[in-house]
Amino acid sequence: MARTFSLVLAASALLLAFGQASQAAQQVTPLAASQGTGSVSVIQAVPGIAVDVAIDGKSMSADAELGAIVGPFDLTGGTHTVRFTADSLEVTSTLDVAAGTSTDVVLHLPAEVDGDPVVHSYAAPTGSIGPDKARVVLAHTATVAPADVRVNGETVFTNIANGEFAEAELPSGTHRVALLPTGQKANPILGPLDVSLDSRTLSMIYAYGNPSDGSMNVIAHTIELAPDGTSEPTTIDTGSGGWAADLDVRPFSALLSEPTG
Template structure:
């Protein structure tokens, strides 16, 4: 029933490269764009996010996932501060991300398995899926031990550890999913109904803290993966048990503003050269 592939979150101490097979390098395609989303998955902490010294997402609230926005390909020094903190001070999280042209990626501020704030980036699979199929990806970004993810009571992904991900192409339709501690029937999250529409990539984030008992699911849905040309490139949906999380419109505006500013700076730099 399931055609499975495994992938590992792109993690490093100081540098996280978002790579796509066959994609041009950022230096060779600096004027091209990538589609980037940002997900705030650190509970209880509102933050300000900076990119290359510019404020990108002010007052960014936990549980908020921005829609994919175009950004110029290139290198981004991302810093996360507690909301209102001096951006010249020590950031709570910092990482440099290389964004190549053509990538569709999500940057996630979340907790490590032992509860420390970290920043990771994931490439979103936007390749085509077969007719009648939907792509389901699960990302473990919670302060919790390894988990199994079940659909209809049957394990689909087993032994998933923070910050890894796993992917399967499944039959389109609505499934009841839950998250249990690996190798047990102890439910940690859910159950929740997932609407897996044909030709979509559905990315489920398990986030929060097991110790604080605030584990939750967040769903990002990308459309346009139909085998026949149809649909639009990308969108966003929320899981049934996460309807109280509001979409930060100002975050999207901030991403667009940053994209314009960085593009203008590159044009000026080339003209001066």
């Protein structure tokens, strides 16, 4: 289930994901998807088991451990079947793939303890982005009740439930983030963490595990994004034929802040 939040609210949830590097998987992939195909990655977020992954009956990975990022694979547009199997597990899900898109298929546990694994799919928003910005999708795929996020000591993101996700663009840089049970301001489930987001990247982040047994952690992978051309120029290079070359140009925002007359 998607939830839409303001930039400030979304920032906190996004940032929590890169902490605990001891087990968290992080992978950088280029923008994928040839014409007529879509890019699909499969994420294994169930602690304690190794699973076989098959797409349309073809084995893609054997014994994928917790944290494995399988793919990405280029799949033709249309409906595909993703199947996860282990000694005592069989979960099958269908996925509709559109040409030019990028999607993560995530096997994870539900919020209730001892629940059977479930599958959710998350579309990656891979459109172009402005300078000094990062785009993040955070999905709650952990065995924990809805949670709040504190950024730099303030609660800015509340009541995120299992299976839900948030998406936002925010300034690149480093922030201090913690995940706590909804309504609480101490005893974090995860963190506090010093988190850094690189400019012009998309981070797909999945919180998993159970804080009661110490398995709470994250899986993340990063996709490079194209610039959208919205930077404010300070010079215009019009060539070398006269006075207009390297003409100084002042941003409109700077003009607004100056006195007139």
